[in-house]
Amino acid sequence: xxxxxxxxxxxxxxxxxxxxxxxxxxxxxxxxxxxxxxxxxxxxxxxxxxxxxxxxxxxxxxxxxxxxxxxxxxxxxxxxxxxxxxxxxxxxxxxxxxxxxxxxxxxxxxxxxxxxxxxxxxxxxxxxxxxxxxxxxxxxxxxxxxxxxxxxxxxxxxxxxxxxxxxxxxxxxxxxxxxxxxxxxxxxxxxxxxxxxxxxxxxxxxxxxxxxxxxxxxxxxxxxxxxxxxxxxxxxxxxxxxxxxxxxxxxxxxxxxxxxxxxxxxxxxxxxxxxxxxxxxxxxxxxxxxxxxxxxxxxxxxxxxxxxxxxxxxxxxxxxxxxxxxxxxxxxxxxxxxxxxxxxxxxxxxxxxxxxxxxxxxxxxxxxxxx
Ligand SMILES: [Zn+2]
Ligand SMILES: [Zn+2]
Numbered sequence: 313x314x315x316x317x318x319x320x321x322x323x324x325x326x327x328x329x330x331x332x333x334x335x336x337x338x339x340x341x342x343x344x345x346x347x348x349x350x351x352x353x354x355x356x357x358x359x360x361x362x363x364x365x366x367x368x369x370x371x372x373x374x375x376x377x378x379x380x381x382x383x384x385x386x387x388x389x390x391x392x393x394x395x396x397x398x399x400x401x402x403x404x405x406x407x408x409x410x411x412x413x414x415x416x417x418x419x420x421x422x423x424x425x426x427x428x429x430x431x432x433x434x435x436x437x438x439x440x441x442x443x444x445x446x447x448x449x450x451x452x453x454x455x456x457x458x459x460x461x462x463x464x465x466x467x468x469x470x471x472x473x474x475x476x477x478x479x480x481x482x483x484x485x486x487x488x489x490x491x492x493x494x495x496x497x498x499x500x501x502x503x504x505x506x507x508x509x510x511x512x513x514x515x516x517x518x519x520x521x522x523x524x525x526x527x528x529x530x531x532x533x534x535x536x537x538x539x540x541x542x543x544x545x546x547x548x549x550x551x552x553x554x555x556x557x558x559x560x561x562x563x564x565x566x567x568x569x570x571x572x573x574x575x576x577x578x579x580x581x582x583x584x585x586x587x588x589x590x591x592x593x594x595x596x597x598x599x600x601x602x603x604x605x606x607x608x609x610x611x612x613x614x615x616x617x618x619x620x621x622x623x624x625x626x627x628x629x630x631x632x633x634x635x636x637x638x639x640x641x642x643x644x645x646x647x648x649x650x651x652x653x654x655x656x657x658x659x660x661x662x663x664x665x666x667x668x669x670x671x672x673x674x675x676x677x678x679x680x681x682x683x
Contacts, residue, residue, distance in 0.1 A: 313338055314335045314336060314337050314338060315335070315336045315338075315345065315456045316333055316334070316335060316336075317333070317334060317335075317336050317454050317455035317456040317457075318331055318332070318333060318334075318454065318455050318658050318659075319331070319332060319333075319334045319372045319436070319444075319451070319453065319454030319455070319658075320372070320373045320374065320453040320454065320658065320661040320678070321334070321370050321371065321372055321373070321438075321444060322360055322361040322369050322370065322371045322373055323369060323370050324369065325361070325362065325363045325369060326361070326362055326363065327361075328361075328662045328665065328666070329361055329373065329661055329662055329665050330662075331658055331659055331661050331662070332438065332439065333439055334372070334436055334437060334438050334439070334444060334454065335436070335437045335438075335439075335441075336435055336436060336454070336456045336457065336458050337435035337436075337437075337458055338383055338385075338435075338458070339383050339384060339385035339388075339435075339458050340385050340386075340435075341385050341386045341387045342385060342386075342387050342388060342460055342461055342462070343385040343388070343429070343435070343458055343459060343460050343461060344381050344383065344384050344385065344388060344391050344397075344458070344459060344461050344464055345381070345382050345383040345384075345456060345457070345458045346377075346379040346380060346381050346382065346397055346399075346452075346456065346457055346458075346459065346464070347379050347380050347382045347455065347456055347680075348377050348378070348379040348452055348453075348454060348455060348456065348457060348680045349378055349379045349380065349473035349474065349477070349679070349680055350377065350378055350379075350473050350474040350476075350477040350677055350678065350679050350680065351374045351376055351377040351378075351452050351453045351477055351677070351678045351680075352376035352377075352477050352478055352480070352481060352482060352509075352675055352676070352677050352678075353376075353453075353656075353661075353664045353665065353668055353675070353676040353677065353678060354375065354376050354481050354482060354509065355508060355509065355510075355668065356375065356447075356481070356599070357373045357374065357375070357447065357453070357665075358665060358668050358669065359599075360373060360447055361373070361665065364601060365599075366602075367426060367427040367445060367447065368427060368445055369445070370438070370442075370444050370445065371427060371444065371445045371446070371447055371451075372436050372444050372445065372446045372447065372451035372453065372454055372457075373447050373451070373453040374399075374447060374450060374451055374452040374453025374454065374457075375399060375401040375447050375448045375450040375452060375480065375481055376399070376452070376477055376478065376480040376481040376482065377398070377399045377450065377452030377453070377457070377477055377480060378396070378397065378398045378399070378467075378473040378474070378476040378477035378479075378480065379396075379397065379452075379457075379473065379680075380394065380395070380396055380397070380473075381393055381394060381395040381396075381397055381464075382456070383458075385461075388461045390461055390466065391461050391464060391466060395466050396466070396467050396468070396469045396471070396473065396476070397464045397465060397466050397467065398464070398465050398467055398476050398477065398479055398480045398630075398634055399450045399452045399457075399459060399463060399464060399465075399480050400463050400464065400465055400480065400628075400630040400634075401422075401447075401448035401449070401450055401463070401480070401481065401625070402416060402417050402418075402419055402422045402448075402463075402624075402625055402628070402630065403416075403419050403421040403422045403424075403425050403430055403449060403460060403462040403463055404416040404419055404421075404462050404463075404630060404631060405419055405420065405421035405430075405462055406462070408420040408421065414629065415627070415629075416628070416629055416630065416631075417624050417625040417626075417627055417628045417629070418624065421462065422448075422449070425448065425449030425460065425463070426448060426449070427445040427446060427447065427448070427449075428445060428446065428449065429446070429449055429458075429459070429460050430449060430460050430462065434446055435458035436451060436454075436457075436458075449463050450463060453658075453661065453678060454658075455658065455680055455681070465630050465631050465634045465635075467634060467635060467638055468635070468638060471638050471641075471642075474652065474655075474677055474679060475641065475648040475649065475652075476638065477677065478648055478651055478652070478675060478677070479634050479637050479638065479648075480634075481509075481625075482509035482510050482512075482513055482651070482675060483513045483637060483646070483648065483651070484625060484626045484628045484630070484633060484634070484637065485510050485513065485597060485623075485625055485626045485628075486509070486510040486511065486512065486513020486514040486515075486516070486517055486574065486597070486626065487513045487514070487516060487517035487520065487626060487637065487646070488517070488623065488625065488626015488627050488628050488633065489510075489514050489517060489572055489574075489595050489597045489623040489626050489627070490502070490514050490517025490518045490520070490521055490570070490572070491517045491520060491521055491626075492623075492626055492627035492628070492629075492633070493595055493621060493623035493626065493627040494570045494572075494593050494595050494621075494623070495521075496517070496518050496521035496522075496523055496569075496570050497521070497522075497569070498521065498522030498523070498524075499522065499523070499524045500518075500521075500523050500524065500525075500569040500570060501523070501524065501525040501527075501564050501565075501567075501568045501569050501570075501589075502518040502523045502525065502526045502527070502568060502569065502570045502571070502572070503526075503527045503529060503560060503564065503568040503570070503571040503572070503584070503587050504518070504526065504527070504528055504529065504539075504544070504571075504572045504574060505529045505530075505571070505572060505573050505574060505575055505580050505583065505584055506529070506530060506573070506574035506575035506580070506598060507528050507529075507530040507532070507535040507536060507538065507539045507544075507574075507673075508535070508574065508575075508671075509651070509674075509675050510574045510597055510598065511528070511530070511535075511539070511572070511574035511575075512538060512539060512542045512651065512674075513542075513651075514572045514574050514597060515528055515539055515542045515543050515544050516542040516543050516646065516647055517626075518543065518570070519542070519543025520543075520640065520645055520646065523570075524545075525545050525546065525564065526543055526544050526545050526546070527544065527545070527546045527547070527548055527560065527563060527564060527568070528540070528544035528546070528547045528548070529547075529548045529550060529556075529560070530547075530549065530550070531549065531550055531551050532549075532671065532673065533549060534673045535673045536548075536549060538673050538674060541647070541650055542647060542650070546563060548560060548563060556583055557583060557586045557587060560583075560587045561587060564587065564589075566589055567587060567588055567589030567590075567592060568587050568588055568589060568592055569588075569589065569591075569592050569593070570588075570592060570593050570594075570595065571583075571584035571585070571587050571588055571592065571593075571594045571595070572584065572594075572595045572597055573594070573595070573596045573597060573598055574597045574598050575598045576596070576597070576598020576599045576600040576601075576604075577598070577600055577604065578600055578604040578605050578606045578607075580598075581594065581596050581600070581606050581620075582606055582607065582608070584596070585606075585608060585618065585620055588616075588618050590616045590617060590618065591616070591617050591618065592618050592619070593618070593619040593620075593621065594618065594619070594620045594621070595621055595622070595623045596620070596621070596622045596623065597623050597626075606620075608620070651674060651675045652674070652675055652677050653672065653673060653674025653675055653676060654667065654672075654674070654675075654676045654677070655676070655677050655678070655679045656676060656677070656678050656679070657678070657679065658678055658680060660678075661678060664676045664678060
């Protein structure tokens with residue numbers, strides 16, 4: 313039986329999102345339907361509305377959701393009705409080379425579920441009966457969503473669902489970049505470029521790992537103030553700075569062990585590389601535009617023994633890492649409450665995107681009636 317639900321849809325590139333009534337089909341083999349409690353509004357959702365992420369429209373947005381399983385298709389062993397779950401925007405097929413070598417963030421099946429479910433079809437249709445694509449196989453910025461069970465992780469029922477939703481993207485991506493990808497060492501010096509949702513979490517990932525110095529870099533004083541709450545020991549406002557590299561080199565006392573580009577711009581990745589001491593590691597976390605390039609001095613790459621690496625989804629192993637992050641939150645070591653800057657009803661979604669476009673600090677979260 314299909315389910316009517318309000319959903320946030322990107323209809324036209326560069327235009328505001330619209331909230332509309334859609335139909336959600338019942339789960340097929342291997343799928344579950346969840347009733348959403350909360351969904352974060354992420355910069356990647358915005359990128360899908362303006363074409364930076366060129367997914368075909370119309371598209372149901374949302375990839376940072378948490379809710380309760382209300383229907384289960386055939387062949388689903390891992391999930392049952394009533395389970396509390398968090399969405400994962402990578403699939404975890406369990407069978408491909410990457411899943412079998414402990415790197416499900418690179419799962420091959422995810423490439424088949426960029427804007428549909430993994431089988432290439434969707435369970436979402438608009439009022440006229442026309443199919444609607446779903447962001448990263450999720451489309452959880454809706455009252456209900458049918459996902460493949462490989463995109464869903466069960467969590468403890470004690471965990472508040474609005475906090476749990478944040479783990480699905482921003483927290484996993486940022487904390488994971490520091491803890492999983494870079495494996496930040498205790499006592500190290502870290503520089504984090506960009507203090508949006510992901511950057512704040514990269515900062516708290518460095519703090520969790522025991523970094524001695526964490527420099528937050530941004531153009532917004534408000535974002536830098538927030539960065540201090542997440543563990544930044546120093547802040548650096550690049551506005552009006554003529555030589556950012558030189559100033560940061562001085563501030564860090566000879567360069568950083570780890571630097572993170574949480575913006576996703578070739579120029580900033582180069583700055584992250586430039587601020588490293590010899591032997592350091594630069595991590596590109598933000599997703600740059602498709603034509604953006606990085607230029608490095610080849611000789612310096614060899615003699616400096618620096619490492620440049622990407623971090624996709626914080627090198628997440630969602631089924632292990634989501635419960636692990638929830639454990640850190642419970643023990644007071646991971647800040648989630650402080651991340652939620654504003655909450656919205658689903659009808660207020662256009663305002664949530666307007667606030668994100670303006671670059672307001674902290675995370676906006678849509679809270680559904682189910683919570
Ligand atoms: Zn996201
Ligand atoms: Zn796989």
